[in-house]
Amino acid sequence: MRKYLINRFGVVMALILLFMHLPFVPTQASESVDFIFAEQYQDGQGVFSKRRYVDANGNEVDLTGGYSHAILSYSAHEEELPSSYDSRDYGYVTSVKSQGNSANCWAFSTISALESDSIIKGIDSVETADYSEAHLAWFNGKSFTENEEDPTYGDGYNYESPFLEGGSWEITAVTLSRGSGLAEESEYPFYPYNLSAMGNYNEADRYNTSAGVTIESAQGFSDTTEIKHWIIDHGSITAGIYYDDGFLNSETYAHYTTASGLMNHQITIVGWDDNYSVDNFYSTNAPEGNGAWLCKNSWTEHWGNDGYFWVSYYDASLDYFAGFTTREADYYKNYTYNGVVWNSAYSRKTATQLANVFTASGNELLSAISTYTIMENVNVKATIYKNLRSNYYTPTEGTKAATLEMTLEKQGYHTIYLDEEIALNPGEIFSVVLELSHDSGSINIPVEYNGQTDMKYACKDKQSFINLNAAYENWQDAQFYDMQNVYIQAFTKCNHQYETSVSQSTCISQGSEVTACVQCGDVESEILLPIGEHRFSKWSHYIYDEETGRNVSTRSCDFCGEVHSKSIGANKIMLEDFLEMIFSRIEKAIRLWFMIT
Template sequence: MERIKKLIVVILCVGMISSLNISFIYASQSNGYHPLNIKIESPDVPKTVTPKRNARSLDSYYSSSELGQVTSVKDQGNTELCWAFGITSMGETSLIKQGIASTNIDFSEKHFGYFMYNRKNDILNNTKGDKTKVSGDWRYAGGNSLLAMLSLTGWYGLAKENIAPFNTGKWRLSDSVGQKDSAILKNGFFLGDTPQAAVVKSYIIGYGSVVMAYHAPEETWEETAYYGKNHEAYNCNSARQTANHIVAIVGWDDSYSKDNFNSGSRPSRDGAWIVKNSWGNQEGSNGYTYISYEDKSLCEFVAGQFVKASEYKYNYFYDGSANPGILKLKKGQKFANVFTAKKGSAKKKELIKAVNLVTWSANVKYSIQIYRNPKDGRPTSGTKMLKRPVTGTIREAGTHTIDLSRKAEVLRGDKFAVVVKLRSSGKIGFDENDDYHWVSFVNKTKKGQSYLYDHRKWNDLNPDHATVRLKAYTVMQPVNKIHLRYCKADSKNKNPKGIVLYYKGKHLKKNKDYKIVKKEGHKYVIVKGRGRYRGTKKIYLKTK
């Protein structure tokens, strides 16, 4: 860790709440939120929803539930899995709003919660040993929305409810169902603790819901003080109360009367968020509660865009824990991960479709390039795979998937470096070993995998057991022609005229299946595919 501090400024914020003993108001009401105390800059109101550009930003009432975009209210029971219920609901609503799923969709909160704290190695075998650990029973360990969103980028959960039903009494899941996700997080938006109401509204309009944390009553006197009649209205007017529960905001009502709130905690003006809770239909108004805009405990607003898991096939990454580490970088600094392609074949090519990265500040400008077969310790020394770097500006903190305008093919065994250069100062995510008291993180990144450039040279992060949060998403595409790289060369090739190539025992014919395009004396030749064969292959000659 000391070595990283010499390279960049490291910001690590540690959650201060470690107690797992929460007094419940009644059996079906439980909390479970742990704050991280990370200060996140809220984004500006999007131009597309300012009053001059879109009248919907002035709507006094909006409800995703009434639009048929919200699934049924669930009950977390006496667990502390509110974070899993809130984000799972957000994922369901996101898919419904995009027309990808119907209101019958139902993701497993148990699956999400279990594999957050019990994950195993990923399918590509790049994160063996990485962990997010809590002591005791994971059901009562609590959680955090930011950590959950980081975990989702590793494609553990959202699986269908029938894979891990909640109310079966079985709380240990098979490793084999870990990555049987039906949906994945494409973009997560960290909106900060105090975003403008118009910002929250814009993300609800755009994605269907926003998850937030607030202080739910833990004692009888709090329940009496902060709830209105029938638990339908709620306002915590004490700044001393910290958030302890996570819910999904699915709408708002600017005209919701302040008189509906308890006289002892009545807000100064009308207006409230329409909140879907996870305490069953008996709570509030059929499971929904109106929380005042003026509630002093509201914090950690998070939104997300989810897509079908089939949109991408494979996920190359080294950040297997959910550590919310932050690196503060200057303009011009670079970071990179070097991967080895594992899934290409003769009849299916593997294409890099997108890059995912995490930012902890707003308005970060970036440039992305991918290099094939870089030299050890020098991620930018390989062949550029993108004709032009992909550039852009990320307007909010969060986890972002950037689709490439042109997919880059990698062959099995190729090394490829994903390199990001910052075109502005900014804070990016990284993963390392750390202990936050109530949760700890383990990272096992190896030598030659993750790098940071300090304006002078590339520095391998392996000595610090760290990695930048940078991923590559690939897809598979059938091809009619077999790439020569998947053909074998005879070990006895001694001269260009007599070289022999095979594919599954079949002898390739010169000038029909391939032709020689370059000779380097008696050292090697480069051949190019013809007919049903494609690509090029370098063949070294076996001379005395």
């Protein structure tokens, strides 16, 4: 009995000592979460899709924190802008395309904006920038991957006819940020009047980034002055409109409508003219003042003014402005669990934390992270943890490697570059933790949630974590709140492991000494070696040449085939004669030996 009491006492003391050495972290009881759901809805012809948010009772909710209609909303620095501007004058706009019978105006508008930004940045040129709308539209509508090893497996939808489906800039941003494109038009051409000739691409085509360009950001805008500055800096911006021939002056191709809240088409704005006369619009349907946007359409260069038309500043339907930026597709790995756009959000009155945990696949350098916001001016504190233990329960059970703080001014998709790259080893577990807050006190977070739409989501244990109140340490797996993955990505570069290999020169080719990465194949250096010498085979047996009357032996170079020959004697030497002579001499030698002995 005494021994039993001593053992119990020892266990209790051990537990006390253990807790004395643990850091004190305040905790909070688990809370329930009220979801707000995102809906895709289409107007008019159903070729353009817009997102709105509703609560559990179906009431529309504004989660954007200031994102509103852009028309006649001006900010400071208006005087810095020219009264007119046209990105085409600077070679920033690619040629007008044709969407034909498809519903993919959103893809053409987005691609055009991405091409313009890549041209301005010098990643591409106006002569060569031509990215595939067909690839984007197909994998946007076929977001559900068949590859069970893909970390996004289980997310998405599988539309029967992606080329007849509408889209939005938010959906497009997720498709591209996942790594699905941008691909070259030459590989996946768009056939505007033969839609069946496109699509049915292989799963291996999903992550084709042959254009060498990928998305960096996609941001919503609500201010006319900011839109103009964006066009100057990035070449163009996308927008939605309710187009109708009845609102278009077919002589000047000037469009104006008083119908607000409706959209059925997406276009690309490439310029403006503050003095574009009201007289260019129908007199019976004229805007209240001068000024119009110069818009690129996707109905061939034979429509409108060489494929362009004007939309009044006062057009009540013009809305849903979005700007895109690009970067080179030079990442080694894109770590993400998100295969499709969010369909839900949750709201908090306090700062909240999100995290994704990933496992490095090789020797890598973590260089950037990304996330999505549905509000303007979101305060972000990003923390990277590495060397998480294998049986982690929270995303902070590792070594803090970096912390960044910033404010994301616009709603949308954002790439955040680290101040210093973080080295990761093969199999190392690391996490990206985001603390999000808003000066208003309320923060709205986009998440994956099954149940409200035809979008499906999948999440595995210990991938995504949520801490509803950042003031407390109360991490829960996202699935605890019936959520799936949160929207956090990580981008790495290859941490090159170089080795040198040598290929020998021959008489017909130069050898080389190549130092290349064994992981990604990047070539650090290549030295060409001098041309080498012949490598001859052994001399052949002598063969009697009837023409020369001599016995000839030859050999040839293994590389170039050059033949060398030599000859002896003027008498015919046959192999049989040669062997008979040898055997005869051996026989005489044996007889002589026996005679002596």
